[in-house]
Amino acid sequence: MKILLLLFFLFLFLITTRVSPEYTRPNPRPLIFRPHNRSDSDPQQVHISLAGKDHMRVSWITSDKKVKSVVEYGKMAGKYDRAATGESTSYRYFFYESGKIHHVKIGPLEPSTTYYYRCGGYGAEFSFRTPPVTFPVEFAVAGDLGQTEWTESTLAHIGARDYDVFLLPGDLSYADAQQPLWDSFGRLVEPYASTRPWMVTEGNHEIETFPIIYPHGFRAYNARWLMPYQESLSSSNLYYSLDVAGAHIIMLGSYTDFDSDSDQYKWLQADLASIDRIKTPWIFVLIHAPWYNSNLAHKGEGGSMRQAMEKMLYDARVDVVFAGHVHAYERFTRVYDEKADECGPIHVTIGDGGNREGLAMSFEDASPSISLYREASFGHGRLRVFNSTHAHWSWHRNNETYSVMADEVWLESLSSSTACKEVTKSSKAPKDEL
Numbered sequence: 459m460k461i462l463l464l465l466f467f468l469f470l471f472l473i474t475t476r477v478s479p480e481y482t483r484p485n486p487r488p489l490i491f492r493p494h495n496r497s498d499s500d501p502q503q504v505h506i507s508l509a510g511k512d513h514m515r516v517s518w519i520t521s522d523k524k525v526k527s528v529v530e531y532g533k534m535a536g537k538y539d540r541a542a543t544g545e546s547t548s549y550r551y552f553f554y555e556s557g558k559i560h561h562v563k564i565g566p567l568e569p570s571t572t573y574y575y576r577c578g579g580y581g582a583e584f585s586f587r588t589p590p591v592t593f594p595v596e597f598a599v600a601g602d603l604g605q606t607e608w609t610e611s612t613l614a615h616i617g618a619r620d621y622d623v624f625l626l627p628g629d630l631s632y633a634d635a636q637q638p639l640w641d642s643f644g645r646l647v648e649p650y651a652s653t654r655p656w657m658v659t660e661g662n663h664e665i666e667t668f669p670i671i672y673p674h675g676f677r678a679y680n681a682r683w684l685m686p687y688q689e690s691l692s693s694s695n696l697y698y699s700l701d702v703a704g705a706h707i708i709m710l711g712s713y714t715d716f717d718s719d720s721d722q723y724k725w726l727q728a729d730l731a732s733i734d735r736i737k738t739p740w741i742f743v744l745i746h747a748p749w750y751n752s753n754l755a756h757k758g759e760g761g762s763m764r765q766a767m768e769k770m771l772y773d774a775r776v777d778v779v780f781a782g783h784v785h786a787y788e789r790f791t792r793v794y795d796e797k798a799d800e801c802g803p804i805h806v807t808i809g810d811g812g813n814r815e816g817l818a819m820s821f822e823d824a825s826p827s828i829s830l831y832r833e834a835s836f837g838h839g840r841l842r843v844f845n846s847t848h849a850h851w852s853w854h855r856n857n858e859t860y861s862v863m864a865d866e867v868w869l870e871s872l873s874s875s876t877a878c879k880e881v882t883k884s885s886k887a888p889k890d891e892l
């Protein structure tokens with residue numbers, strides 16, 4: 459009887475996951491808890507993020523609240539000829555009280571340059587490399603990370619490459635209100651996030667609202683993962699934009715208002731209007747809940763946001779929209795309004811960083827014609843932008859300790875497409891005349 463049941467489930471499994479049947483899907487792996495093992499004044503959970511033109515924000519936490527929010531830095535190891543002072547914050551969540559969370563903006567910095575730095579005057583030296591100002595530039599992309607042994611595997615594969623900036627479309631720690639897990643996550647990612655900028659947007663696991671007591675949510679996320687929203691004229695840490703080399707990257711918030719009368723909508727409108735396609739020929743957008751998804755998990759959840767904002771992104775000729783949320787990989791063709799459209803963005807779901815919830819194994823039986831590749835495996839993406847017209851996207855599945863490239867595609871920027879460019883110009887013309 460047991461064997462029959464097992465065979466039945468195996469059969470179900472094989473028909474619902476349309477992938478190479480000889481490959482056994484990995485199960486979720488155990489959580490990794492990284493305890494606090496440094497002195498109280500030493501920096502923990504160090505991470506960096508781009509903060510406006512030529513600047514980097516260094517963020518870290520100390521248990522000792524007397525440590526100053528100062529970063530010493532320079533281009534030679536152990537020799538800090540510059541220093542900057544920033545701000546600090548902390549937060550409470552029921553009985554939990556965070557350490558002192560420091561945010562210090564440093565710069566102006568030179569591009570493609572390694573800087574050595576020390577946080578708060580204590581502890582070990584860290585270093586990072588600034589991104590280039592011109593092509594080529596390389597991004598690593600992975601969503602729904604969590605903090606399991608799979609997360610560690612994904613991060614190790616990403617870290618083995620010489621990328622410039624990490625992009626995360628939401629769901630970071632999976633702390634789910636257990637605040638010490640935010641600290642543990644910070645320690646787990648530090649080796650990566652202290653050496654390359656991590657640009658993140660929020661997912662549902664960042665919300666952490668509690669009725670009456672914490673109605674607005676995002677307490678831990680906003681305090682710990684401060685992103686350059688002020689630098690990009692946004693009024694909320696939940697959506698912002700940045701320029702890296704020739705790419706304009708827009709981070710949207712799936713879990714804050716997005717309707718046409720919302721602040722996010724108006725900000726996006728202004729941000730898109732301000733893009734100079736000569737300076738940044740590429741536009742990439744990150745959201746958490748996918749607008750296109752043929753997985754049975756979270757089906758349709760991104761629908762209302764898509765309806766509110768898709769036309770704006772289409773008219774602006776956004777090149778790619780990356781989403782997370784669904785714990786699988788899926789790549790769509792260029793789409794607009796649920797149909798293939800050569801001037802629409804490519805949509806990619808990459809919510810397969812390795813969190814404790816495991817994979818979203820079941821896709822709709824028939825793959826929609828606009829879905830070009832789908833697979834439920836943990837992994838990460840690599841976006842290499844070579845010049846103003848060509849970029850290469852690839853998806854790398856975690857195969858135990860190996861990383862195996864399973865999907866790849868060359869991208870041509872919409873700003874270089876004559877067919878699509880003309881439409882943009884004419885559709886923008888009435889606005890220019892106002």
Ligand SMILES: *[C@@H]1O[C@H](CO)[C@@H](O)[C@H](O)[C@H]1NC(C)=O
Nearest residue numbers: 491492493494495496645646
């Ligand atoms: C602290 O923890 C990290 C991560 O587990 C480990 O690599 C390091 O050796 C530990 N340091 C000490 C002093 O125990």
Ligand SMILES: *[C@@H]1O[C@H](CO)[C@@H](O)[C@H](O)[C@H]1NC(C)=O
Nearest residue numbers: 843844845846847848849850
């Ligand atoms: C852009 O990069 C692609 C891929 O490397 C290359 O084939 C193409 O010739 C480049 N275009 C220009 C204008 O350099």
Ligand SMILES: *[C@@H]1O[C@H](CO)[C@@H](O)[C@H](O)[C@H]1NC(C)=O
Nearest residue numbers: 478480481855857858860862
């Ligand atoms: C996993 O890696 C092994 C060893 O490199 C290889 O033989 C196998 O084909 C890989 N499987 C997948 C699904 O990538």
Ligand SMILES: [Fe+2]
Nearest residue numbers: 629661662783
């Ligand atoms: Fe999610």
